[in-house]
Amino acid sequence: MKQQRPYPQVIVTRKAARALASGHPWVFEGEVRRMEPAPADGRMAQNGDVVDVVEENGTWQGVGLLSEQSKIRVRVVSRNANDRINEAFWARKLQWAWGYRKAAMGSRALPGCEPDTNCCRVLFSEADGFPGLVVDRYEDVLVSQVGTVGMQRLRPTLYPLLLDVLRTDGQDIRGIYERNDAPSRLKEGLAQEKGWWAENGRPAPDSARVIAHENGIAYDLDLENSQKTGFFLDQKYNRRAVRELARGRRVLDCFCHVGPFGLNAAAGGAAFVREVDVSQTAIDLARENARLNNLEATMDFTCANVLEYLPELVSDKKRLREEGGPFDLIVLDPPAFTKSRGTVDHAARGYREINEWAMRILPRGGYLATCSCSHFMTRDLLARAIAEAAHNANVQLRQIEERQQAPDHPILWGVPETHYLDFFVFQVV
Secondary structure: OOOOOOOOEEEEOHHHHHHHHOOOOEEEHHHEEEEEOOOOOOOOOOOOOEEEEEEOOOOEEEEEEEOOOOOEEEEEEEOOOOOOOOHHHHHHHHHHHHHHHHHHHOOOOOOOOOOOOOEEEEEEHHHHOOOOEEEEEEOOEEEEEEOOHHHHHHHHHHHHHHHHHHHHOOOOOOEEEEEEOOHHHHHHOOOOEEEEOOOOOOOOOOOOEEEEEEOOEEEEEEOOOOOOOOOOHHHHHHHHHHHHHOOOOEEEEEOOOOOHHHHHHHHOOOOEEEEEEOOHHHHHHHHHHHHHOOOHHHEEEEEOOHHHHHHHHHHOHHHHHHOOOOOOEEEEOOOOOOOOHHHHHHHHHHHHHHHHHHHHHOOOOOEEEEEEOOOOOOHHHHHHHHHHHHHHHOOOEEEEEEEEOOOOOOOOOOOHHHOOOEEEEEEEO
16 A cells, blocks of 8 residues: 655645745745645644645645744755655755765865865755755854744754764864844844854853865854854855956955955955945944954055946046056956846846946956846846946946856756856956
C-alpha cells in the first residue's frame, strides 16, 4: 500500500502548478482553491506549517511552508516526494549551502588577505531553499534576518544546525545576532525585534561591534544599528573591479555608504578619492574606515544629496575643480530606485539622469562604474537607461565588463527575484 503523506494539503490552480514546474517556488493567495487535512491523521494546517501542494487534478507538486497572512501563501522547499521535512532535511540543505560558498568563493581571496568566506552571505533565502531567511557572516558573528512565519518557527531547529555545520568545519562563530526589524515582517504577522539569539550553554556576546575584513580592507561595523545586516556584501568582487582601475586616477564615489568602493580605489593606488553620501552618519563611518586602513591621506568626504550634487558639478566647472575634479573614474552605487513594478518608469529616469550627469563630468577616456540593485530594474532596463544617458551626453561607451552580485548571493534560474544586482564598467570615448 502506498504510504500516506503526513502533511495537510493546499489545493492549487493549474496556473500555480505550471509556475512550480518552471522552478519558481511561490504559490500566491489567489492560486489557492482550498485547504484539506493531512490524509494520515486529518490534521488541518496552521500558520507556518509544512504543507503539501497538490494541483486540482490530484497531482502532487511539492512541499512547502504555509503563510496565512501573506499574499505569497506557500513557499515550496522541495519538489522531491521522497523528502520528509525534518531536522535531517534541513541539516543536508545547510551543508549544501556552506559547501557551495566554500566552492564558489574559497579560492578567490586576494594574496595575503583573509579567506573570502570570512565575510559572506551564508544563506540567501529562496536561492538556497530557505524562503525568507537570510544569514550573513561577519568574521565570528552571524547576522540573521527572518521574513516569513515558517522560518520564524524553524529558528530553534535551524540555528543550532547551522552553528554545528560551521563549527564542525573549523569556523569560529561566537553567536547569532538577529536583525528581525524589517517592516516586511508585518506582512507575515511577525513583530519587529532585534538582539542576540540565546544559544544553550553559551552566554550572549557582549557587543555587536565587529571589525570585518573584505578584500584586505577593515571595516568597523555596528551590526545592531547599521543598514540591513550590517554591510552590503554583494558588491565584493565589483569593488575589486574598481580597485583594479583606480591606480593613479581621481575617483568620485557617489552614494558611498560607509566607503567600500572608495576605500578599494584608494587601496588600489588612486591619486585622490572623494566620498559622497546624503547621510552624515555614513560619511562619518566612511571617514573612520579610511583612518582604520591608513588611507585618509588620499581621501576626502562630502555629505550631500548626490541627485543635487552631480548636476551642480556639471553646471559649475569652477566648483568641479574645487571639489577635487576633474575626476576620471566615477562610481555610481545608488540605493534601489524602485521596489515595485509600478515605479519602474520613474526609476529608469533616475538611473538615466545620474548616469548622464556622470558622463558629462568625465573626460573622454574616463571610466564609469554604475549599477542597480533592484530586481524590478532588470538588466535590459538598466542597459537601456545607460544607453539613453550616453546619447543625451553625446558620448559613446566602451564596455569593459558586465557583472552581477557576488556568488554568495546566488542567482537561481527560474526565480528572477534572486537576480537583483547588475553592474557595468565602461570607458567614455
